[in-house]
Amino acid sequence: MYKVFLKPKKEESLLRFHPWVFSGAIQKIDGEPEEGSIVEVYSSDGRFLAIGHYQIGSISVRVLSFKKREIDHAFWMERLGVAYDLRCTLGLANNPDNNTFRLVHGEGDCLPGLVIDIYGRTAVMQAHSVGMHCCREAIAKALKEVLGDGLDNIYYKSETTLPYKADIENECGYLLGGEAEDFALENGLRFCVDWLKGQKTGFFVDQRDNRSLLEKYSRGRSVLNMFCYTGGFSFYAMRGGAKIVHSVDSSAKAIWLTNKNVELNFPGDSRHQAFAEDAFKYLERMGNNYDLIILDPPAFAKHKNVLRNALQGYRKLNAIAFEKIKPGGILFTFSCSQVVSKDNFRLAVFSAAAQSGRNVRILHQLTQPADHPVNIYHPEGEYLKGLVLYVE
Ligand code: SAH
Numbered sequence: 001m002y003k004v005f006l007k008p009k010k011e012e013s014l015l016r017f018h019p020w021v022f023s024g025a026i027q028k029i030d031g032e033p034e035e036g037s038i039v040e041v042y043s044s045d046g047r048f049l050a051i052g053h054y055q056i057g058s059i060s061v062r063v064l065s066f067k068k069r070e071i072d073h074a075f076w077m078e079r080l081g082v083a084y085d086l087r088c089t090l091g092l093a094n095n096p097d098n099n100t101f102r103l104v105h106g107e108g109d110c111l112p113g114l115v116i117d118i119y120g121r122t123a124v125m126q127a128h129s130v131g132m133h134c135c136r137e138a139i140a141k142a143l144k145e146v147l148g149d150g151l152d153n154i155y156y157k158s159e160t161t162l163p164y165k166a167d168i169e170n171e172c173g174y175l176l177g178g179e180a181e182d183f184a185l186e187n188g189l190r191f192c193v194d195w196l197k198g199q200k201t202g203f204f205v206d207q208r209d210n211r212s213l214l215e216k217y218s219r220g221r222s223v224l225n226m227f228c229y230t231g232g233f234s235f236y237a238m239r240g241g242a243k244i245v246h247s248v249d250s251s252a253k254a255i256w257l258t259n260k261n262v263e264l265n266f267p268g269d270s271r272h273q274a275f276a277e278d279a280f281k282y283l284e285r286m287g288n289n290y291d292l293i294i295l296d297p298p299a300f301a302k303h304k305n306v307l308r309n310a311l312q313g314y315r316k317l318n319a320i321a322f323e324k325i326k327p328g329g330i331l332f333t334f335s336c337s338q339v340v341s342k343d344n345f346r347l348a349v350f351s352a353a354a355q356s357g358r359n360v361r362i363l364h365q366l367t368q369p370a371d372h373p374v375n376i377y378h379p380e381g382e383y384l385k386g387l388v389l390y391v392e
Pocket of ligand 1: 204207230232249250251279280297298
């Protein structure tokens with residue numbers, strides 16, 4: 001077993017169960033682990049601290065356990081079993097109205113680098129670390145045992161999430177089954193999921209609760225769903241009784257999926273129209289007719305060094321919405337950038353509101369749903385932020 005020894009006093013964050021070891025904290029390594037190897041971590045005076053996956057980069061070890069134990073079948077069974085029990089407790093698994101939920105949310109489920117989303121009888125598994133990539137077959141085996149007859153397919157989809165420098169093959173493909181039906185059921189609405197080529201694991205599972213809230217505000221409103229992807233928010237608005245719903249995304253494929261989803265849920269319903277267009281272009285040319293606007297852009301900042309630009313982006317985007325939304329309008333605005341804090345996001349939206357000079361009230365402060373839990377020792381896991389605003 002490879003052993004990583006920390007510099008004196010660098011064990012403190014691990015003693016507080018933070019699951020990352022940064023490269024700067026390491027004194028020496030016994031042996032030459034490859035990226036993805038299992039390593040044990042010790043304090044400078046030789047105390048065992050944790051076991052985890054070794055990786056190359058600023059985070060050197062992602063912790064799998066703070067107890068000295070094997071990372072074997074029993075380990076994966078235990079972790080996946082706990083994750084599944086939690087989703088049962090949340091009423092998400094085995095729910096006739098909902099077959100779509102996140103089963104494993106990385107550090108939030110004490111499995112750093114692993115994401116598993118469930119769509120009916122199909123699991124889509126994504127590795128964000130070479131360590132999890134190396135364990136994919138073992139994880140798939142345990143997953144099938146935990147979910148039993150409820151699971152027919154496991155699709156592995158990691159081509160965009162693994163470190164690009166790692167020399168890895170087999171980033172995508174079925175680890176179990178292969179004849180997957182391609183729709184997700186969320187709160188009684190149906191969505192086509194393209195897990196082969198779609199974004200993330202094929203669907204944005206993390207907006208489920210926020211979409212439900214939007215439904216309650218939709219009656220009689222003219223809705224703009226900006227950055228719609230597969231149209232998630234649009235169908236909740238339609239079911240909630242919206243007068244018109246316009247969905248906009250720059251990706252033609254996303255608009256194609258959105259239109260397909262209209263046919264699945266509201267065939268022939270003329271209230272809905274979709275536009276493949278850049279957000280800023282559309283916002284500039286649109287009129288002042290919308291009284292419910294959703295802004296759910298992609299992560300504007302993926303790294304800390306572009307934070308300033310990202311905050312400018314949020315400010316500009318929201319400023320146009322404040323300028324154009326009808327009096328009495330409701331704005332649902334989001335940021336999914338992990339490096340943008342709740343306070344920074346609120347500040348960007350505040351600046352945008354001030355620019356418009358309108359009276360704006362915060363009605364709700366939104367976050368990610370309970371199947372994307374935040375590990376209390378890893379606050380970095382909190383990434384989705386949203387505000388629902390009333391604009392006079
Ligand atoms: N609201 C969606 C998820 C949005 S993800 C849901 O509930 O599922 C962000 C989306 O923004 C992606 O679909 C991406 O294609 C789109 N996008 C990225 N840049 C854009 C731009 N400049 N203009 C419009 N859409 C854009």
